[in-house]
Amino acid sequence: MIELYRIYKEYSNGQTALKDVSLHIPAGQMVFLIGESGAGKSTLMKLLYKAEDFSFGRVLIGRVDVSRLTDYSKLRRRIGLIFQDASLLPHLSVFDNVAYILRAQGASEREIRFRVEGALNVVGLLERAKEMTQHLSGGERQRVGIARAIVTSPPVLLADEPTGNLDPVNSLKIFQLFKEINEKLKMTMIIATHDPRVHQLGKRIVQLGGGQIIMDTEPSNLPMFGSLAV
Ligand SMILES: Nc1ncnc2c1ncn2[C@@H]1O[C@H](COP(=O)(O)OP(=O)(O)OP(=O)(O)O)[C@@H](O)[C@H]1O
Ligand SMILES: [Mg+2]
Structure with a gap:
């Protein structure tokens, strides 16, 4: 389970990257985090794996209150991280x-x-x-x-632009792979991406815009499913 409650993040240069973001992701759920460049996707991820501190609010990963942690190595062991470059x-x-x-x-x-x-x-x-x-x-x-x-x-998997270096065909294969991993291994997952085709995958989509959540679509509310149901 991942929970953000009324998160604000202001960088030291005064740039506000997240404004009053609340998000609940139940254990085992997979979420695509989308939004334009600068929307706050990487910032949100960094708060979860403690690469940045938040200015106000609360973050829980499982039962762990991230803001109260002193031993980050324990938290990091519970989170699998994937970036654009596999390094x-x-x-x-x-x-x-x-x-x-x-x-x-x-x-x-x-x-x-x-x-x-x-x-x-x-x-x-x-x-x-x-x-x-x-x-x-x-x-x-x-x-x-x-x-x-x-x-x-790890119970939690975070991927920030994992397909940023890949062509469209390979990108879609990687998204499919994440979906399979989620279904097989039941990890709680957030995948940040620019790729609008993730709408086709039938998973929850959270969209950030200007540091706020501007859309949160549960799979059952996706238009694709609506039209199938008719
Ligand atoms: N270390 C930093 N210091 C100051 N401002 C920052 C820092 N990192 C990010 N920002 C600012 O915070 C805002 C959100 O940036 P963030 O990197 O979270 O966006 P993003 O949605 O991941 O964008 P992209 O799709 O380009 O990766 C932007 O306005 C950015 O300029
Ligand atoms: Mg980013």
Whole structure:
């Protein structure tokens, strides 16, 4: 569960990025966060993973009150992060990139194999496990980035413009993959994007404009479903 209650965010230069934003996302729900450039999407995400502090309001992730946290590492472990650029380690294989965080956490080799193979299977790259990441296409690289984000089974997945570097066909495939992950693994997910085609995916869409929520469409209210029901 993710909950924002009356969030205001003003940057130190006086720029107000979010104004009175309240949003409740139940556990296991997937939300697309859309809006024009500068609308506040990345700011909202950064508040959730504590890359920025908010000026006023309350943020809950699960039962954790983010503003009261002192040990951020615990919060970060509960959140899988995906960005426009997967920033893979070029000298490591696909497997080792995905395994990296587990090794850092001291997981056993047996657990690492089980988890990494599971994550690569989800993103469709199990056959490419031994390949070096510089041999992969942009879409494949982002799939490795997604595998890396889900390998620790975090309850929350946040993706900020995950398809920003991809062509339209690959972008749609990545959105479909997120949808499959949400349905299989039941993670609570927010995906920020400019791509208006996410309307086709039958998921909740929250639109930010000028730092405020200007539209919040539950899947059942989408016009596509309305017309099907007639
Ligand atoms: N570090 C910062 N310092 C000052 N102002 C900032 C900072 N980061 C963002 N802003 C401002 O806050 C507002 C929201 O920015 P944000 O990056 O959240 O938008 P966005 O919706 O993610 O845009 P984009 O689609 O271009 O990524 C913008 O007006 C931006 O200029
Ligand atoms: Mg952004």
